[in-house]
Amino acid sequence: MTRNNYNVTIVGATGNAGMSTLQVLAERNFPINNIFAVASEKSMGKNVSFGDKTLKIQRLSDVDFSNIDIAIFCAGSGVSRKNAAAVTSVGCVIIDKTSYFRLAPKVPLIIPEVNIDALQKGAPLGIVSTPNCVAIPLAMTLKALSALAPVRRIVASTYQAVSGAGRRAVEELYSQAKVIVSGGNIQPNIFAKQIAFNVIPAIGDLYKSGISEEEDKISCEICKILKSNIKVAVTCVRVPVFIGHGMSVACEFAKPFSEEKVYEALENVDGIVVVDRKDGSDTFVTPLDAQGDNAVYVSRIRKDTTVKNGLLYWIVTDNLRKGAALNSVQIAEAMISIDRQLKRFKKP
Ligand SMILES: NC(=O)c1ccc[n+]([C@@H]2O[C@H](COP(=O)([O-])OP(=O)(O)OC[C@H]3O[C@@H](n4cnc5c(N)ncnc54)[C@H](OP(=O)(O)O)[C@@H]3O)[C@@H](O)[C@H]2O)c1
Structure with missing residues (x-):
C-alpha cells in the first residue's frame, strides 16, 4: 500500500x-x-x-x-x-x-x-x-438544538422506508403492489403483515416491555453518541416507501429557548439543510425529495405550545446515504x- x-x-x-x-x-x-x-x-x-x-x-x-x-x-x-x-x-x-x-x-x-x-x-x-439510520439524523438535529438549551426529552415517530430492511424487503413491496393492483392475493414474507398500501407499527422484534428492537437501538445510541441522558420515546413505523426515512420529532428543552435561533443552529451543522416556510418556496421535504441526496432535511419547524419549552419538526434523510x-x-x-x-x- x-x-x-x-x-x-x-x-x-x-x-x-x-x-x-x-x-x-x-x-x-x-x-x-x-x-x-x-x-x-x-x-x-x-x-x-x-x-x-x-x-x-x-x-x-x-x-x-x-x-x-x-x-x-x-x-x-x-x-x-x-x-x-x-x-x-x-x-x-x-x-x-x-x-x-x-x-x-x-x-x-x-x-x-x-x-x-x-x-x-x-x-x-x-x-x-x-x-442506526434513524439515530444519525436525529442525533445531528439534537446536537444542534442542544446548543440553544439542554434537551430534556423527545417524542418521535418514524416513517421508515422498506430499503432499511434490505434488498429483499424492497422486492417484497414492489411485488405486493403489483399483485394487489392486479387483483391478486399476497402472502407477507419479510414483513409480518402486508406492507403495500399499509403501514406496520413495529420494526424488529418486540420485547416483553412492548418496546421494539429498533426503538431500543435508537434511544440507546442517541445517549451514547451525545453522551447525554435525553429521554427518548420513539415509535418506529415501516411505511410503503422505497427509499427515505421520515421522522416527526417533539423536542422538550429544560429551559426557554429562542425560536429564531432554531433555524440558525440547524443550518450551521454541516449536512443539515433547513427547508421551511421561511424559504418561501417548498414548505416541506418528502422522502422522494431526499432520495439520492446526502443531506439531512429539516422542515415543518414550529413551536409546541402544549408543553413548556417545546419544538416540533420533521426530518427526512436518504437512509441508504447519510443513514x-x-x-x-x-x-x-x-x-x-x-x-x-x-x-x-x-x-x-
Ligand atoms: N439498509 C439500510 O438503510 C441500512 C442502514 C444502516 C445499517 N444497515 C445495516 O447494514 C446491514 C446490511 O443491510 P442491507 O439493508 O444492505 O441488507 P441486504 O440488502 O439484505 O444485504 C445484505 C448483504 O449481506 C450479504 N451477506 C449475507 N450473508 C453473508 C455472509 N454469510 N457472508 C458474506 N456476505 C453475506 C448479502 O449477500 P447476498 O446478496 O449474497 O445474499 C448482501 O450483500 C444490516 O446489518 C443493516 O442493519 C442498513
Missing part, C-alpha cells in the same frame, strides 16, 4: 447498504488502491459496479485481510459477530454498519458532524461503528485524515 491509497473491502457488497457504499466511495474519490467485494455463497459468479469498474464477488474466506486496510461490514450482525475478531487481529480496521458492536464500550459510535472527538481517541478493538453508506465513508475519510497510517485505529 502507498500511504495515500488504501485497500478496501466491502462485506455485503450486493446488498442495499453495500451497493450504496460502493457508489459513495466512487463519487467521493476515496483514495483506493484495490477494492474487493464480498457477499454470500449465493452471489458467487455475480459482479457489482464500482465507478466504471466491475468487481467480481468473492467469499469472505477468499480475502486476505492482512492486506486490507479498511473493511466496511454491511452483511448483518451475525457476519460481523462471527468475523470481526479474525479480521481485526491481522491489522485490518473495520467500519461496522450493523448494530452488533454499536453499544460496546470500547467501540466508537461515530457521526463525523456530531462526535468526531470520540474518533480522535482511536479504536481499541479495531472497530468503529456507524449508528448508512455516506456516514461510513465519512468515518473512513476522518480516520485517514486523523492518522494516514491508520495505526491509531488498529487493534494492538
Whole structure:
C-alpha cells in the first residue's frame, strides 16, 4: 500500500447498504488502491459496479485481510459477530454498519458532524461503528438544538422506508403492489403483515416491555453518541416507501429557548439543510425529495405550545446515504485524515 491509497473491502457488497457504499466511495474519490467485494455463497459468479469498474464477488474466506486496510461490514450482525475478531487481529480496521458492536464500550459510535472527538481517541478493538439510520439524523438535529438549551426529552415517530430492511424487503413491496393492483392475493414474507398500501407499527422484534428492537437501538445510541441522558420515546413505523426515512420529532428543552435561533443552529451543522416556510418556496421535504441526496432535511419547524419549552419538526434523510453508506465513508475519510497510517485505529 502507498500511504495515500488504501485497500478496501466491502462485506455485503450486493446488498442495499453495500451497493450504496460502493457508489459513495466512487463519487467521493476515496483514495483506493484495490477494492474487493464480498457477499454470500449465493452471489458467487455475480459482479457489482464500482465507478466504471466491475468487481467480481468473492467469499469472505477468499480475502486476505492482512492486506486490507479498511473493511466496511454491511452483511448483518451475525457476519460481523462471527468475523470481526479474525479480521481485526491481522491489522485490518473495520467500519461496522450493523448494530452488533454499536453499544460496546470500547467501540466508537461515530457521526463525523456530531462526535468526531470520540474518533480522535482511536479504536481499541479495531472497530468503529456507524449508528442506526434513524439515530444519525436525529442525533445531528439534537446536537444542534442542544446548543440553544439542554434537551430534556423527545417524542418521535418514524416513517421508515422498506430499503432499511434490505434488498429483499424492497422486492417484497414492489411485488405486493403489483399483485394487489392486479387483483391478486399476497402472502407477507419479510414483513409480518402486508406492507403495500399499509403501514406496520413495529420494526424488529418486540420485547416483553412492548418496546421494539429498533426503538431500543435508537434511544440507546442517541445517549451514547451525545453522551447525554435525553429521554427518548420513539415509535418506529415501516411505511410503503422505497427509499427515505421520515421522522416527526417533539423536542422538550429544560429551559426557554429562542425560536429564531432554531433555524440558525440547524443550518450551521454541516449536512443539515433547513427547508421551511421561511424559504418561501417548498414548505416541506418528502422522502422522494431526499432520495439520492446526502443531506439531512429539516422542515415543518414550529413551536409546541402544549408543553413548556417545546419544538416540533420533521426530518427526512436518504437512509441508504447519510443513514448508512455516506456516514461510513465519512468515518473512513476522518480516520485517514486523523492518522494516514491508520495505526491509531488498529487493534494492538
Ligand atoms: N439498509 C439500510 O438503510 C441500512 C442502514 C444502516 C445499517 N444497515 C445495516 O447494514 C446491514 C446490511 O443491510 P442491507 O439493508 O444492505 O441488507 P441486504 O440488502 O439484505 O444485504 C445484505 C448483504 O449481506 C450479504 N451477506 C449475507 N450473508 C453473508 C455472509 N454469510 N457472508 C458474506 N456476505 C453475506 C448479502 O449477500 P447476498 O446478496 O449474497 O445474499 C448482501 O450483500 C444490516 O446489518 C443493516 O442493519 C442498513
